[in-house]
Amino acid sequence: MNPRFTGAKAIGAISTWALTHVFHRPAANFPGKIGLYVDPMLIANLRTRLNEGSVVVVGTNGKTTVTNLLANAFEAAGKTVACNRTGANLDSGVATALLHTTEADWGILESDELWLAKALPQLQSNYVVLLNLFRDQLDRMGEIEHIQESISRALASSPATTLVYNADDPLCQAIADCAPNRCIPFGIDEELGLAQNTVTDASMCQHCDSLLEYAWRQYGQLGSFACPNCGFERRHPAYAACDVALSEAESTFTLRSASRNARVSMPFSGAYLLYNVLAAYTVADCCGIPLSSVDAAVHSFAPQNGRLQRYEIDGRHILLNLAKNPTGFNQNLRIVENTPGPKAVAFFINDKEADGHDVSWLWDVDFQELAECEGLTAYAGGIRRNDMQVRLKYAGIDAELVDGAHDFLAKTSNLPADTSLFLIANYTALPAVKAELDRQADESQNVSSTHFQEEVPGVDESQNVSLTHFQEEISGMDRDAGNESEIRSVTHPEKLTIVHLYPELLNLYGDGGNVTILAERARRRGIAVEIVRVSHGQTVDLGNADIVFLGGGPDREQHLASIDLLAQADNLRAYVEDDGVLLAICGGYQILGREWLLADEIVPGLGIVDITTRRAEGGSHNRLVGNIALHSALASMPVVGYENHAGRTSLGAGCQPFGRVVGAHGKGNNDTDKADGILYRNVVGTYLHGPLLAKNPEVADHLIQRALARCAQKKGLPAPTLLSLDDTIEQAANTFMRAHLGLR
Numbered sequence: 001m002n003p004r005f006t007g008a009k010a011i012g013a014i015s016t017w018a019l020t021h022v023f024h025r026p027a028a029n030f031p032g033k034i035g036l037y038v039d040p041m042l043i044a045n046l047r048t049r050l051n052e053g054s055v056v057v058v059g060t061n062g063k064t065t066v067t068n069l070l071a072n073a074f075e076a077a078g079k080t081v082a083c084n085r086t087g088a089n090l091d092s093g094v095a096t097a098l099l100h101t102t103e104a105d106w107g108i109l110e111s112d113e114l115w116l117a118k119a120l121p122q123l124q125s126n127y128v129v130l131l132n133l134f135r136d137q138l139d140r141m142g143e144i145e146h147i148q149e150s151i152s153r154a155l156a157s158s159p160a161t162t163l164v165y166n167a168d169d170p171l172c173q174a175i176a177d178c179a180p181n182r183c184i185p186f187g188i189d190e191e192l193g194l195a196q197n198t199v200t201d202a203s204m205c206q207h208c209d210s211l212l213e214y215a216w217r218q219y220g221q222l223g224s225f226a227c228p229n230c231g232f233e234r235r236h237p238a239y240a241a242c243d244v245a246l247s248e249a250e251s252t253f254t255l256r257s258a259s260r261n262a263r264v265s266m267p268f269s270g271a272y273l274l275y276n277v278l279a280a281y282t283v284a285d286c287c288g289i290p291l292s293s294v295d296a297a298v299h300s301f302a303p304q305n306g307r308l309q310r311y312e313i314d315g316r317h318i319l320l321n322l323a324k325n326p327t328g329f330n331q332n333l334r335i336v337e338n339t340p341g342p343k344a345v346a347f348f349i350n351d352k353e354a355d356g357h358d359v360s361w362l363w364d365v366d367f368q369e370l371a372e373c374e375g376l377t378a379y380a381g382g383i384r385r386n387d388m389q390v391r392l393k394y395a396g397i398d399a400e401l402v403d404g405a406h407d408f409l410a411k412t413s414n415l416p417a418d419t420s421l422f423l424i425a426n427y428t429a430l431p432a433v434k435a436e437l438d439r440q441a442d443e444s445q446n447v448s449s450t451h452f453q454e455e456v457p458g459v460d461e462s463q464n465v466s467l468t469h470f471q472e473e474i475s476g477m478d479r480d481a482g483n484e485s486e487i488r489s490v491t492h493p494e495k496l497t498i499v500h501l502y503p504e505l506l507n508l509y510g511d512g513g514n515v516t517i518l519a520e521r522a523r524r525r526g527i528a529v530e531i532v533r534v535s536h537g538q539t540v541d542l543g544n545a546d547i548v549f550l551g552g553g554p555d556r557e558q559h560l561a562s563i564d565l566l567a568q569a570d571n572l573r574a575y576v577e578d579d580g581v582l583l584a585i586c587g588g589y590q591i592l593g594r595e596w597l598l599a600d601e602i603v604p605g606l607g608i609v610d611i612t613t614r615r616a617e618g619g620s621h622n623r624l625v626g627n628i629a630l631h632s633a634l635a636s637m638p639v640v641g642y643e644n645h646a647g648r649t650s651l652g653a654g655c656q657p658f659g660r661v662v663g664a665h666g667k668g669n670n671d672t673d674k675a676d677g678i679l680y681r682n683v684v685g686t687y688l689h690g691p692l693l694a695k696n697p698e699v700a701d702h703l704i705q706r707a708l709a710r711c712a713q714k715k716g717l718p719a720p721t722l723l724s725l726d727d728t729i730e731q732a733a734n735t736f737m738r739a740h741l742g743l744r
Contacts, residue, residue, distance in 0.1 A: 004039035011038055012099040028088035032095030043091065044122035046098035047107070050082065054107035054123055055283055058116050058151065059131025059166075061328045062276045063089065064307055066131060067110040069280040072297035077289045079105040086305055091118040106287070113147045121157040128155065128181075129164045129283055131275065133171040134220060134327040135361070143554045144202070148175055155179045164283055166275060167235045168222040174206035176235070186282045187237035189256070191216035191224075192244060192271055197330050198366050198512075203504050204556050207232045211536060211560070218271050220327045239282040241274060248338060255281055255291075262291060266298050268308070269338070272331045306425070306434040313409065313437070313444045318421040320437060322430050324355065326364035332424050333369055339420050342375035346408040347392075347399075348382035348425035348433050355427045357627065358642045359384050360689045362391045363510030371396035377415065379408055382429045386733035390694050393729055394513070394520050405436035495528040496707060499545045501588075502553075502561040503533050509644065511551035511585045513691035514700075518547060521700050525723050536560055540568050542575040546707040552587030559598055562591055569606045576608050581682040581707045585692060589677065589685035590647055597647045609680045610652030616671070622646060628666025628688065629741050630659025630676055635698035638662055640737040641688025643676070649687075651678055658686045663743050682706045695734040697727045 012031040082101035167185030205227035217223035226233035380388035590596035593611035648670040658677025668676030677686030709719035
């Protein structure tokens with residue numbers, strides 16, 4: 001008898017009873033968490049309760065959907081199942097699901113990508129299902145390579161496990177290529193002809209760092225890829241979806257494998273749902289579950305956990321769904337766009353620990369596509385609704401703030417009766433939104449929904465209270481800027497040229513949004529704008545450039561961009577010395593200096609500014625991460641943003657920083673100076689993401705003003721004065737963050 005195991009089971013039972021009957025809360029995580037504290041090998045000791053084995057589902061998007069589809073399919077086939085259906089996917093959630101099971105045929109268990117390395121060594125599962133890997137919660141997860149390494153370690157710890165993976169994702173294929181496990185690929189074997197997203201999460205070969213070539217893309221980095229240099233490529237799927245027909249009401253495809261060709265259907269549309277359903281069919285077939293049981297699960301799928309959950313309240317059709325990263329958000333936007341008739345959509349964004357405190361990723365979402373939808377009304381809610389409102393503004397969408405789902409339903413009650421309503425929420429915002437919809441549905445007596453409160457790390461009871469309207473009067477706010485459509489300019493140049501260097505490589509943390517902001521603020525003043533995007537392998541012609549933007553990227557992409565940049569160092573240096581305006585963020589800021597970091601290696605930089613960047617003690621895991629505010633000579637209001645960098649940068653003697661850190665939060669260039677970035681001639685270098693200019697319009701206007709002054713000087717004209725814009729929304733977002741940091 002193992003006393004630790006016995007104690008863990010007992011305390012798990014007691015805590016489950018207390019949470020359920022005393023506190024009336026779900027027992028999804030806590031029993032397992034405290035059980036693992038008593039017995040660290042609890043999961044291994046509990047796996048004997050699973051008579052036939054287990055399946056673990058991992059991936060950035062779709063884990064909860066696929067887990068529930070598989071659990072339903074196994075049960076339809078007469079199997080008993082242990083499952084963490086609510087998405088409690090840390091090791092504590094896995095342990096809780098097993099504690100709540102006396103005996104079952106199968107464990108169908110969802111796991112967080114980084115926590116697979118804790119759960120799989122103990123589970124020794126029959127199958128791991130790897131759905132996809134997308135950029136997500138960079139402040140918590142780190143770069144995707146970190147996630148890949150963690151998943152690879154987990155698979156190596158369980159060599160008898162079979163990996164079922166999405167062959168259309170080069171990031172998943174790279175894991176399969178290195179795994180000692182048996183691997184079964186699945187994928188869509190034809191081009192679907194879908195509109196492509198602006199940002200993808202994998203453009204480079206995972207083996208040799210060459211740019212991948214695609215025969216076709218589905219969305220994001222998913223598609224038929226190959227490296228022209230080393231042979232890394234998409235493997236032929238053992239289970240493939242062919243002859244795909246996507247429609248609004250129903251989609252069909254042929255499931256092709258070595259043993260069968262079956263025509264299957266699903267009562268919903270969307271390429272990402274097609275991948276989820278294909279994964280479920282693949283795993284079920286591998287486990288001996290009849291396809292008819294999967295058919296039954298797919299056609300009866302009616303989620304009650306806020307993922308693709310439908311309501312009808314007071315005669316209105318409502319869809320609630322989760323979106324927590326750019327790729328997932330873009331797929332949600334496709335649903336909105338493809339829905340006919342008038343529609344209203346509310347986006348609820350929180351920044352709790354489980355969401356990631358950094359919301360820069362909003363600028364990697366293609367919200368501008370919604371601006372083209374006729375009859376669309378938009379709203380912004382959640383803790384970071386001010387940031388959401390700013391993002392929508394620069395996508396050409398006017399959004400009203402809402403205090404929660406109840407407020408959204410109230411404000412849309414006067415819209416036409418056939419208006420479709422959408423509520424899209426990120427991770428910790430979802431439970432509160434769902435709870436409000438459940439209450440409204442109960443009151444309307446049109447839908448009977450069981451109250452659901454998903455227990456996630458970083459969520460507390462206060463999240464069930466609607467946010468009060470945040471509005472602080474700001475002295476100096478230009479609320480009477482006038483009708484911007486009437487702004488005219490006689491001294492401005494006919495065109496402002498913005499050069500965006502290597503956007504396909506240097507696109508981390510939404511930094512490309514700075515280009516969007518600069519262009520839009522110029523256009524609102526009647527200035528024509530041309531954006532020149534320079535891709536890898538192209539020559540940079542700065543002869544007509546007015547503003548140059550250089551972002552940061554993951555190590556692999558940044559290295560490739562640096563090769564081009566170093567080859568054109570003289571050209572860039574001449575532009576800067578001629579007072580050319582340049583904004584450089586994070587890795588782009590580092591490479592301007594004498595030395596910078598490439599992974600753990602110090603390499604020569606462009607030498608344009610007198611800075612050096614070195615690694616801190618502890619290596620790449622010793623990062624400076626968090627919200628930050630600066631006093632800067634370029635703005636009267638504090639400059640706010642988000643830093644996330646491992647490099648420690650030092651300025652040369654006499655160099656002026658971009659700003660000085662104010663308050664107790666943030667570091668800036670290094671651990672000691674309490675300063676961030678550099679100002680040199682018309683160069684602004686900084687570690688601030690957000691993107692930088694979203695909540696700091698004064699900095700954006702400084703860059704535009706300097707570019708216009710340079711252009712005027714070359715023509716012998718006086719420097720023009722920028723006309724004022726209405727920055728109420730931007731300043732409200734700035735004020736919220738200052739209050740969040742404890743600043744006035």
